[in-house]
Amino acid sequence: MSNIAIKIENVSKEYCLGAIGGTTLRDEMHRLADKVFHRMPVNADYGKKFMALQNINLEVKKGERLGIIGHNGAGKSTLLKLLSRVTAPTTGSISYNGRISSMLEVGTGFHGELTGRENIYMNGAILGMTKREIDSKIDQIIDFAEMQQFIDTPVKRYSSGMYVKLAFAVAAHLDNEILIMDEVLAVGDMKFQQKCLGKMGDASAQDGKTILYVSHNMNTVRQLCERCVVMEHGKIIFDGNVDDAVDIYMGSISSEKSNHVELGRRQRPSYSTNKFQMQSVDVENKNCIVKADESELALTLNVLVAEKAQNMFVRFFIFDCARRIYVAITTAYIERIDYVGINHFRFKLDLTHLFPGVYSLRVLFSTGNMLSQLVYDDLEEVCRFERIYDLANINVNYKKNQHGYFNLGEATVETVQ
Amino acid sequence: MRDKETFDTVITSHRGWFDVNIREIIRYRDLILMFVKRNFIANYKQTILGPAWAIVQPLLTTVVFTIVFGRIAHLPTDGVPPFLFYMCGNVAWGYFSGCLTQTATTFTANAGVMGKVYFPRLVMPISSVFSQLIQFGIQFLFLLFFLAYYSFLNNTPYITWGILYLPLLLLNMALLGLGCGVIISSLTTKYRDLTMLIGFGIHLWMYATPVVYTIDMIPEKWRALYLCNPMAITIELFRNMFFGTNTLTAANIAFCWGITLLITLGGILLFNRVEKTFMDTV
Numbered sequence: 001m002s003n004i005a006i007k008i009e010n011v012s013k014e015y016c017l018g019a020i021g022g023t024t025l026r027d028e029m030h031r032l033a034d035k036v037f038h039r040m041p042v043n044a045d046y047g048k049k050f051m052a053l054q055n056i057n058l059e060v061k062k063g064e065r066l067g068i069i070g071h072n073g074a075g076k077s078t079l080l081k082l083l084s085r086v087t088a089p090t091t092g093s094i095s096y097n098g099r100i101s102s103m104l105e106v107g108t109g110f111h112g113e114l115t116g117r118e119n120i121y122m123n124g125a126i127l128g129m130t131k132r133e134i135d136s137k138i139d140q141i142i143d144f145a146e147m148q149q150f151i152d153t154p155v156k157r158y159s160s161g162m163y164v165k166l167a168f169a170v171a172a173h174l175d176n177e178i179l180i181m182d183e184v185l186a187v188g189d190m191k192f193q194q195k196c197l198g199k200m201g202d203a204s205a206q207d208g209k210t211i212l213y214v215s216h217n218m219n220t221v222r223q224l225c226e227r228c229v230v231m232e233h234g235k236i237i238f239d240g241n242v243d244d245a246v247d248i249y250m251g252s253i254s255s256e257k258s259n260h261v262e263l264g265r266r267q268r269p270s271y272s273t274n275k276f277q278m279q280s281v282d283v284e285n286k287n288c289i290v291k292a293d294e295s296e297l298a299l300t301l302n303v304l305v306a307e308k309a310q311n312m313f314v315r316f317f318i319f320d321c322a323r324r325i326y327v328a329i330t331t332a333y334i335e336r337i338d339y340v341g342i343n344h345f346r347f348k349l350d351l352t353h354l355f356p357g358v359y360s361l362r363v364l365f366s367t368g369n370m371l372s373q374l375v376y377d378d379l380e381e382v383c384r385f386e387r388i389y390d391l392a393n394i395n396v397n398y399k400k401n402q403h404g405y406f407n408l409g410e411a412t413v414e415t416v417q
Numbered sequence: 418m419r420d421k422e423t424f425d426t427v428i429t430s431h432r433g434w435f436d437v438n439i440r441e442i443i444r445y446r447d448l449i450l451m452f453v454k455r456n457f458i459a460n461y462k463q464t465i466l467g468p469a470w471a472i473v474q475p476l477l478t479t480v481v482f483t484i485v486f487g488r489i490a491h492l493p494t495d496g497v498p499p500f501l502f503y504m505c506g507n508v509a510w511g512y513f514s515g516c517l518t519q520t521a522t523t524f525t526a527n528a529g530v531m532g533k534v535y536f537p538r539l540v541m542p543i544s545s546v547f548s549q550l551i552q553f554g555i556q557f558l559f560l561l562f563f564l565a566y567y568s569f570l571n572n573t574p575y576i577t578w579g580i581l582y583l584p585l586l587l588l589n590m591a592l593l594g595l596g597c598g599v600i601i602s603s604l605t606t607k608y609r610d611l612t613m614l615i616g617f618g619i620h621l622w623m624y625a626t627p628v629v630y631t632i633d634m635i636p637e638k639w640r641a642l643y644l645c646n647p648m649a650i651t652i653e654l655f656r657n658m659f660f661g662t663n664t665l666t667a668a669n670i671a672f673c674w675g676i677t678l679l680i681t682l683g684g685i686l687l688f689n690r691v692e693k694t695f696m697d698t699v
Contacts, residue, residue, distance in 0.1 A: 081696075082428065085428060085535035086532055087693070087694050087697055088429075088430055091430055095427045097424055098425060111459055114455060114459070118454075122455055125447050127534060129447075130444075
């Protein structure tokens with residue numbers, strides 16, 4: 001018995017652009033007439049092909065938890081559709097062992113008029129369970145969904161959260177060997193999400209279920225998956241460990257580092273008074289890279305000041321690619337700004353302790369004290385920069401999400417007799 | 418190469434005409450039941466009369482037919498009470514047309530579910546046929562009630578041994594409805610025009626079928642052509658079960674089955690061909 005659960009070989013999927021698929025008889029006659037009289041079709045895109053997937057090759061081992069990430073339109077959902085046999089590939093073959101249950105959507109086949117209990121049977125049957133299998137699991141499912149009280153109420157009266165919980169509970173209790181999930185956890189609350197991830201982790205670890213998980217939520221991907229592929233334009237561009245995959249995915253969103261960024265036309269948050277308006281930023285570090293020996297980010301903000309101000313301070317928030325806030329650095333008070341017009345402020349940020357990675361900066365101009373604070377300007381993604389240095393001599397086998405984001409140097413150690 | 422042999426399922430782009438997986442459909446029999454149950458519950462929840470609504474439609478049609486065709490047009494009914502005559506026709510025709518219309522929208526009406534999860538697509542039309550069977554059952558009970566009432570009233574038993582043929586006749590009608598329905602549903606994935614034609618087409622078909630008149634009214638020379646309509650044969654057989662007014666030969670019945678099986682087989686093969694990629698075009 002081989003331990004490969006899914007094998008995808010040279011799979012491509014092609015879609016036609018234009019309206020070919022959903023034609024009416026009349027359109028078809030038109031096309032026929034065009035063919036007969038050698039006329040050019042009216043729409044130039046007519047009949048052009050679009051490759052949603054190009055030559056995908058992928059093997060998934062039994063019991064593996066594979067994450068699939070990529071931007072919208074990268075082909076993730078198409079791949080899952082092929083796997084769950086909703087539609088067939090144009091070329092290539094997909095082979096797998098065992099039954100696949102797919103959750104491309106929450107509560108497929110749920111009917112508003114049926115009660116929760118009836119819908120469990122309905123949904124379970126659609127996902128391929130027999131009535132007997134569901135009978136033996138229904139109590140577990142109801143327990144898992146935390147629904148004892150509402151189970152005999154029609155689901156059209158449910159809140160969307162309850163709906164999701166019930167739907168997920170059914171899928172999580174399937175006995176199928178392969179579980180495919182497309183972004184379905186996104187709707188539950190935090191606690192339930194964690195419960196689901198835990199349940200899926202268990203299913204994989206204990207029962208040897210294979211899990212394919214597509215999500216835009218990198219935290220859940222990190223938590224659940226042990227391997228991850230990144231897709232772009234219908235191709236797999238990376239296949240390997242999750243951290244690297246997430247970095248590549250994030251990088252491909254935000255790789256555009258630029259030494260000069262225009263900010264004047266950006267949308268400001270509503271709480272900002274706009275008395276200051278950042279017009280542009282110039283980063284002095286070459287290619288916006290903060291190297292090991294530099295450890296400082298130097299930048300100049302060009303700000304349109306509409307009104308004199310006193311006791312200003314500037315706060316820099318450093319975010320990682322997933323927009324998680326890492327740390328903020330604040331300037332001392334700037335006592336007075338008297339010049340109305342374009343002011344240039346030069347800043348230096350000490351980033352010695354920041355671990356390597358790509359970060360973005362949010363800048364906030366504000367005035368005030370502990371009691372009252374007035375925001376003069378506030379912008380996210382003012383600029384991006386990268387911190388680079390060799391980690392080898394600091395931390396063995398370092399992982400950001402396990403060991404934190406700051407390098408506080410080496411701890412000293414001595415052996416005490 | 419050895420790995421390849423151990424895979425349970427292989428999905429490729431090609432599929433032969435005859436790859437119909439009957440065993441898989443049997444494995445999904447619980448799903449068929451669930452769909453039937455869902456249709457039934459969804460239809461009648463929050464109605465006061467509930468399943469009794471199933472008889473309102475044929476009852477009203479029968480009353481209308483009795484007045485229009487019986488009282489006003491004075492069409493002959495072979496000595497059968499007009500009310501019973503029309504009701505028989507309506508109930509039988511209702512089953513067939515129900516099967517046809519419901520299966521004809523299989524792909525378009527269920528694109529939402531089918532776009533998200535795999536199950537043998539034939540499960541849908543099959544469950545439609547069973548849903549309709551429940552409705553038919555309710556209507557049939559009422560028909561029996563009226564038959565008994567008229568038998569008592571006229572002192573003639575309106576029932577014959579032909580009733581034993583009922584299961585086969587139902588199967589015949591179900592297969593015919595299913596076959597035509599899946600052909601239409603397969604074609605509607607590309608050509609939506611057909612959905613417009615269904616309602617109209619069924620109406621025309623009904624008038625080409627002895628629902629409101631007797632076969633005797635068809636001129637002898639056209640009779641052979643007329644009986645090419647398999648529904649004409651099934652409706653006539655259905656009436657014959659109660660009134661013994663048979664005008665058909667064994668050849669007619671054999672022909673009816675032949676056509677039915679041909680259409681069913683063709684429909685299923687076409688359906689099977691389309692189901693794989695219909696999501697891309699529907």
